[in-house]
Every structure is written in C-alpha cells, then in structure tokens.
Amino acid sequence: MGRTDRTGSTAPTDSGRAGVSRVVVVGGGFAGVSLLRRLESALPAGRAELAVVSPVDHLLYTSLVPQVCASTVEPRHLAVALRAVLRRTLLRLGDVVAADLSAHTVTVRSADATTRTVGWDRLVLAPGSVTRTLDVPGLDEHALGLKNLDEAVALRDHVLRRLELADAADDPRRRAALCTFVVVGGGYTGTELAAQMVGFTRHAAAAYQRLRPSDVRWLLVDHAPRVLHELAPALGHRAARVLAGRGVEVHLGTSVVEIGAEAVTLAAGGPTVRTRTGVPTHTVVWCAGVSPSPLVAALGLPTAHGRLIVDEFFRVPTADGVFALGDAAAVPDVTRGGAPAGQTAQHAIRQGRTAARNVAASLGYGSPRRYRHRDLGFVVDLGGRAAVANPFGLTLSGPPAALLTRAYHLAALPAGANRVRVATDWVLNSVLGQEITHFDESVPERAEIATSEHTRIYQPTR
Ligand SMILES: Cc1cc2nc3c(=O)[nH]c(=O)nc-3n(C[C@H](O)[C@H](O)[C@H](O)COP(=O)(O)OP(=O)(O)OC[C@H]3O[C@@H](n4cnc5c(N)ncnc54)[C@H](O)[C@@H]3O)c2cc1C
Structure with a gap:
C-alpha cells in the first residue's frame, strides 16, 4: 500500500x-x-x-578533511564504506x-x-x-563551507583555480585579490585549514610562471580573543605561534560583516567603536561552527x-x-x-x-x-611537522605532537583499508609533494553551503 x-x-x-x-x-x-x-x-x-x-554510502572521517583541501590525503580515502564496516545492517540511501x-x-x-x-x-x-550560518549579507551566495567531502574537494579546486586566474591576470590588484584567502572561524577546523593551506598554496604557486609563493596571503578571522578558543589555552597559544611563523594573518576580536564576490568586510573593536576594513578576495571559507x-x-x-x-x-x-x-x-x-x-x-x-x-x-x-x-584530550594537525595536542592533560607541540596526531588518526579511522590508504598518502606526499592538479569539469564553480549540505529538503512533521 x-x-x-x-x-x-x-x-x-x-x-x-x-x-x-x-x-x-x-x-x-x-x-x-x-x-x-x-x-x-x-x-x-x-x-x-x-x-x-x-x-551517502560512507562515514566521513571529518578530522582529516582539511588535509583533503591541502592535497595531503585523497578524498575517497576518508570515506569509510558503510557496507564494509556494518555486517548485517540494511543501508537505505x-x-x-x-x-x-x-x-x-x-x-x-x-x-x-x-x-x-x-x-x-x-x-x-x-x-x-x-555549517552554522549567520545573518551576514552575501554569506549564502559567496562563502564556501567545509562540512562534507564535496565541499572539501570544491574548496581545493576553487583555491587552485584562483591561483590559475591570478597567474593569468595582468592587473596587480586583481592578482592580489585572487591570491588572498580568508578563513572565518578560529576553532580547530579553521585553524587547521589556514595552517595547512598556506603551505600547500605556496607550494602550488611556485609551479606557476608568473606567481611567487610570497604572493599568497591567508587571513584567519575570529571574534574570539584567541584561536582554538574551545580548547585549552596552551594549545591556542602554541597554534598561534605556528600560524604567525607561516605568515597567516590572524585577526582576533574581529567579525565578518559582509561578503561579496570580490571582497569581504571585517569589523574590529568594541561594541561602540568598530573599525571596518575591506579585504579584496575571491575566497571566503566559513568555518564558524555548526x-x-x-x-x-x-x-x-x-x-x-x-x-x-x-x-x-x-x-x-x-x-x-x-x-x-x-x-x-x-x-x-x-x-x-x-x-x-x-x-x-x-x-x-x-x-x-x-x-x-x-x-x-x-x-x-x-x-x-x-x-x-x-x-582523552584533543589533537590539532597544523600540517608538516607542526601540531598541538593535549593527551591526558599533557600539552605537546612540534614533531612529537605531529607524530601523536597522525598515530591517533590512524587508530581512530574505523576501517583498516582506509588506514592503509591514508598512511600511504602521507608517505607519498612526503616524498613526492602535494598534487596541484584540479578538475574544472567535475566540480561546480561555487557550491552554495545550503545546496551542498541539503538543508532545504525538510518537511515539518505532522
Ligand atoms: C572539518 C571538520 C573537522 C573536524 N575535526 C574533528 C576532530 O579533529 N576531532 C573531533 O573530535 N571532531 C571533529 N569534528 C567534529 C566531528 O566531525 C563531529 O562532532 C562528529 O562527526 C559528530 O558525529 P555525528 O555522528 O553526530 O555526525 P556525523 O558524523 O556528521 O554524521 C551524521 C550523518 O548523518 C547524515 N544525515 C544528516 N541528515 C540526515 C537525514 N536527514 N537523514 C539521514 N541521514 C542524515 C549525514 O550525512 C552524516 O553522514 C570535525 C568536524 C568537521 C566538519
């Protein structure tokens, strides 16, 4: 019936x-x-x-999603097949x-x-x-999210295509805007993303004829007074040092008030005096919570x-x-x-x-x-040999934290096949470097957060 x-x-x-x-x-x-x-x-x-x-037919191992954007891990290797890990559960797509x-x-x-x-x-x-979206003009149309694999792949390809366009641009102001990337949200997702992407994009820029790695600019914006505000302060301080060392411009106590196709407006200061700054950019990644x-x-x-x-x-x-x-x-x-x-x-x-x-x-x-x-504490992978972690309340940074972070992720991945694939990606990348190819045909130019995260499909329950 x-x-x-x-x-x-x-x-x-x-x-x-x-x-x-x-x-x-x-x-x-x-x-x-x-x-x-x-x-x-x-x-x-x-x-x-x-x-x-x-x-979808898989569990997404989200903790390594920033590594998909930074080309350190292949997207499919983070997708744990539900049909492989569940023996007798019926999957209804x-x-x-x-x-x-x-x-x-x-x-x-x-x-x-x-x-x-x-x-x-x-x-x-x-x-x-x-992704938690706020009432910021232009957010729905222009910001990119980072909650699922489609968004991660779209973001990686979007960033590489901005470098491609920058390489072809004759106007220095347009070139600078295309090479400027803004991450909103200094929690673990935004911090990992900015820290890992700055290295990846500079590595990619070196391969273009007219770009130099120093043309690439990353900004991390948060209205909180420190990065990783949801974790122990020691982790935030150490992560901030890594970001500064890599040249990421961290804007704390700062909100995004408007997002356009080619600029973002930031507001800093107290509730009464707010200073507004326009930043020319074609890329705003929205990682401001869920x-x-x-x-x-x-x-x-x-x-x-x-x-x-x-x-x-x-x-x-x-x-x-x-x-x-x-x-x-x-x-x-x-x-x-x-x-x-x-x-x-x-x-x-x-x-x-x-x-x-x-x-x-x-x-x-x-x-x-x-x-x-x-x-058990938290691990934050900042790319390369940098990480911060606080296992059992002990604060670690640098190579020991990076080693622990990677060991933790391998142990936490729910399937052996994914563990082997991810570990192989890490080894290959450390020897061969990150891949910088992108696929224009398969990925939409801009994936709206609402479309990519299926947020408009619900019917109110009777
Ligand atoms: C980029 C990123 C990095 C992260 N890093 C870390 C980290 O390092 N450490 C950490 O502890 N946490 C991390 N998190 C948070 C962690 O991913 C979440 O807390 C965790 O996934 C929550 O588990 P869940 O099962 O509730 O939701 P999910 O794992 O998101 O699973 C929900 C599932 O439900 C499906 N679904 C949604 N709506 C419907 C529907 N209407 N009908 C049927 N199915 C539906 C979704 O497609 C999804 O497959 C990260 C999150 C992100 C986005």
Whole structure:
C-alpha cells in the first residue's frame, strides 16, 4: 500500500517482519556507525532487524578533511564504506525528511526526490550537524563551507583555480585579490585549514610562471580573543605561534560583516567603536561552527540551543522508543554536572557505544547505562611537522605532537583499508609533494553551503 506525499510522488510503506523488532538509525556518521556496530553483536539477528538511513554510502572521517583541501590525503580515502564496516545492517540511501512519532514511521527521500515510508520499533536520531550560518549579507551566495567531502574537494579546486586566474591576470590588484584567502572561524577546523593551506598554496604557486609563493596571503578571522578558543589555552597559544611563523594573518576580536564576490568586510573593536576594513578576495571559507541538522527542527521535538533534548540514557523524553545522540542531541555529560556534551567525534563514538546498550536494553537485551565521558584530550594537525595536542592533560607541540596526531588518526579511522590508504598518502606526499592538479569539469564553480549540505529538503512533521 502506498500514500501520496506533498511532493506528489508515491510513498510505499515498509513495515518490517512480524515478530522481529526493527531499529532504524538516522545518519551513518560517527555516532550512528559506532552504535550500529555494537547493536549488531548485542541483538540476535533473528530477533532484530537493523537499518541505517544515510544520504551517502560512507562515514566521513571529518578530522582529516582539511588535509583533503591541502592535497595531503585523497578524498575517497576518508570515506569509510558503510557496507564494509556494518555486517548485517540494511543501508537505505536517502535523507529522513519527516517522522510520524505516533505511527512509528519516518519518511525517507531518495536522491531522485521520491519518498518512502519506513516503519520502526526503535528510532535512533544521529543526523549530526551542518555549517552554522549567520545573518551576514552575501554569506549564502559567496562563502564556501567545509562540512562534507564535496565541499572539501570544491574548496581545493576553487583555491587552485584562483591561483590559475591570478597567474593569468595582468592587473596587480586583481592578482592580489585572487591570491588572498580568508578563513572565518578560529576553532580547530579553521585553524587547521589556514595552517595547512598556506603551505600547500605556496607550494602550488611556485609551479606557476608568473606567481611567487610570497604572493599568497591567508587571513584567519575570529571574534574570539584567541584561536582554538574551545580548547585549552596552551594549545591556542602554541597554534598561534605556528600560524604567525607561516605568515597567516590572524585577526582576533574581529567579525565578518559582509561578503561579496570580490571582497569581504571585517569589523574590529568594541561594541561602540568598530573599525571596518575591506579585504579584496575571491575566497571566503566559513568555518564558524555548526548547528544541528535541520531535521531536528522539522521533527518538532523539544530542543536546547537547537539540539534534541535527551536524558542521560539518550531517550527523547516526549517520544516513546526514540533515542538521539551525537552532534544533533544535547546529551547530558554527568562528568560536567549534566552540561550538554561537546560536538566532537570523540563524544559521538563513545555515545554510540553506550546508546547501543540502552537501545538493546529497551528491547529486553542487557541493562541500560548512563553516558559518562572521560576526556582523552584533543589533537590539532597544523600540517608538516607542526601540531598541538593535549593527551591526558599533557600539552605537546612540534614533531612529537605531529607524530601523536597522525598515530591517533590512524587508530581512530574505523576501517583498516582506509588506514592503509591514508598512511600511504602521507608517505607519498612526503616524498613526492602535494598534487596541484584540479578538475574544472567535475566540480561546480561555487557550491552554495545550503545546496551542498541539503538543508532545504525538510518537511515539518505532522
Ligand atoms: C572539518 C571538520 C573537522 C573536524 N575535526 C574533528 C576532530 O579533529 N576531532 C573531533 O573530535 N571532531 C571533529 N569534528 C567534529 C566531528 O566531525 C563531529 O562532532 C562528529 O562527526 C559528530 O558525529 P555525528 O555522528 O553526530 O555526525 P556525523 O558524523 O556528521 O554524521 C551524521 C550523518 O548523518 C547524515 N544525515 C544528516 N541528515 C540526515 C537525514 N536527514 N537523514 C539521514 N541521514 C542524515 C549525514 O550525512 C552524516 O553522514 C570535525 C568536524 C568537521 C566538519
């Protein structure tokens, strides 16, 4: 039996097998995959059916995404195949765009815009987050995001094409604008990106006939008073020294007030006196934080700062049989007095493991457990032999931190094949240098954040 949805396409209903519980997980990222791996062993195959809905067939290892932009790692090597890491979970390609929480169904929209209704006994919401955009004129049209592989590849190619255009430009002002790159957001993503890209673009510029490496200019802008403001101050100070040593111009206490196709306007100073500066540039990368997937708002469930409210067992209190975790959920961290856990892969992976116990317990297998996080510290790869890290509270920088950072990423990548590919990329790059080719035909000139991150597809839940 099917029903017609508001797009006019037929929506067949898939209700599962009688006597077998069905767990549907929304999102195959860090949280979803770590949960499903545990559930595959915790629930007997004959008693429970597992399904994951994801718009892509892979988990993206986001921590190394800046290395895709800097041509240190091949994009595909960060894509961990869901079909390889999940043994008995059915993968349904598509986006969940709505849910009927009383009928226990979700609506899945495929890439061709047809929809299908899928039934569940337990629903786990782990759709992660999207780039947080603000009400800055020109942001939607001109800024580039860095949340998925498409955006990373588009950014790398965009930057190389600006160098190509700069090389051909006769007007020195146009050439300078094309060689100027602005990163907004001095958190770990923006800091890693600026630190790694300055080296890559200078390496690339050396290969062009009319460009010199010193023509390339990178700016890192943040309204916070220091870089890596979400991490321990010692890491921020050390990272700032690396950025300064590489010639990245760091503008702290500074906001972006307007973005145009060929310039960005910055405002610095206190709330009363603001100095505005125009910076000619054709590239603004927006790394100013994340907000929960728009699916959360479409569901109409209670939220805190846009994240789904859950208890310490990951249960959504107002929706029977529904669990949520990862970036999209405000999971209380009992080690920090119940404050919402941070939006990091480290949290998402551990939450997945504990949430799996609790989903299994809700179906009669095992007993539930509260989420308790032990912080292992953070690693920030600044490219080359530079990194900062604070394992177990110990602050490291330079080659020891770089070694630890790379070892950590290899260990944390969820599949052996990806580990080997990434390690091979690192070795080849250290010997051969980064590749500087780009593919004009395959990548759109500019990928709008909303298009690339599918943020306009949601229907409000009835
Ligand atoms: C560039 C970058 C670098 C980062 N570096 C680090 C780092 O070094 N260390 C660290 O700890 N954290 C890092 N993070 C943060 C980390 O990636 C997130 O905290 C983590 O991915 C959250 O896990 P998640 O499972 O909640 O979401 P994700 O891993 O993002 O997974 C969510 C999945 O849900 C899918 N999805 C979204 N909407 C729907 C829908 N409607 N229906 C079905 N599926 C949907 C998405 O496509 C995605 O596959 C980084 C993030 C970025 C963007």
